[in-house]
Amino acid sequence: GAVVSQHPSWVICKSGTSVKIECRSLDFQATTMFWYRQFPKQSLMLMATSNEGSKATYEQGVEKDKFLINHASLTLSTLTVTSAHPEDSSFYICSAEPPTRAKNIQYFGAGTRLSVL
Amino acid sequence: GQQLNQSPQSMFIQEGEDVSMNCTSSSIFNTWLWYKQDPGEGPVLLIALYKAGELTSNGRLTAQFGITRKDSFLNISASIPSDVGIYFCAGPPRGRDDKIIFGKGTRLHILP
Numbered sequence: 542g543a544v545v546s547q548h549p550s551w552v553i554c555k556s557g558t559s560v561k562i563e564c565r566s567l568d569f570q571a572t573t574m575f576w577y578r579q580f581p582k583q584s585l586m587l588m589a590t591s592n593e594g595s596k597a598t599y600e601q602g603v604e605k606d607k608f609l610i611n612h613a614s615l616t617l618s619t620l621t622v623t624s625a626h627p628e629d630s631s632f633y634i635c636s637a638e639p640p641t642r643a644k645n646i647q648y649f650g651a652g653t654r655l656s657v658l
Numbered sequence: 659g660q661q662l663n664q665s666p667q668s669m670f671i672q673e674g675e676d677v678s679m680n681c682t683s684s685s686i687f688n689t690w691l692w693y694k695q696d697p698g699e700g701p702v703l704l705i706a707l708y709k710a711g712e713l714t715s716n717g718r719l720t721a722q723f724g725i726t727r728k729d730s731f732l733n734i735s736a737s738i739p740s741d742v743g744i745y746f747c748a749g750p751p752r753g754r755d756d757k758i759i760f761g762k763g764t765r766l767h768i769l770p
Contacts, residue, residue: 547700575757584746584760585701634700643708645689645750645758649700 543639544568547650554625555658562620562653564635570615571637575647576608579632591618625657660685660751662761670767677734679764681747690730691748691758692721701746705732734766742768 544567554560564574572593577585589610590598597610607629609621618637622629632654636647663682671677681690689708693701705716707723707730714721718735734741744763751759 545700573756584762587757587759590757636700643706644755645691646703646706647758648703649693652698652700654698 543642543648545635545637545648545650547635547653549653550651551654551656553656553658556626557624559621559623560625560655562622562633562635562655564618564620564637564650566616566637566639566648569637569639569641571618571639572615574612574618574635574637576610576618576620577634577636579634579652581632585634588620593618622655625655627657630655630657660759662747662749662759664745664747664761664764666764667762668765668767670769671737673737673739673768675737677737677741677766678731679733679745680729680731681761682729683749684728685752686727687730687749687752688727688755689749689758690721690723692719692730692732693746693748693760695744695746695763697743704745737766737768739768742766 546565548563574591576588578588579585587600588603591610591612593612599605612618632652634652636649691706692704695701705714705721710727712723720733722731744765746763747761748758
């Protein structure tokens, strides 16, 4: 149980285009999902907390107009990188907290590698 | 802000050796989590600790929640090639139990 699916696993796009990444909880409902960014050989940095039915909560320094988050259902959150530029190239990972497990237990998707040309 | 300091940053060991790594903070944590990340993948939860002094095992892995609540240890016994990866400690920072922060990771390499 507690499977989180992320799609696509890899995307290459031209500078100036927008890219949407999907995060799905496959066997549980998640009122809260999280989006992280990871640079090569670095740790995971929380970008934002995605709340079902309400606005996302962004961490300090993360541009909410740049990284649009939508959590329209209890099993799906999306991250859209708008007007992507090469500096947005990174590994993006989502996670979700199953409500039946203890607090703070997050299960992660396999990540999306974004390369902006 | 609160930080988790992991040590060592990387380890090179022979297959079959035991491994020890730790995670420390200047602040108290009420939960300690240990994750493993393989290249190009998301982290996978290994062990969760909730009580000071708690010692929990998951197969060849054993983790402990430090008595001071400011540290945690992860041990791997009789390492095998699939243990290669990055091990992260994580936990909710004080006053923010709605999120977790991660250490910088310990990279485990196994020599042929």
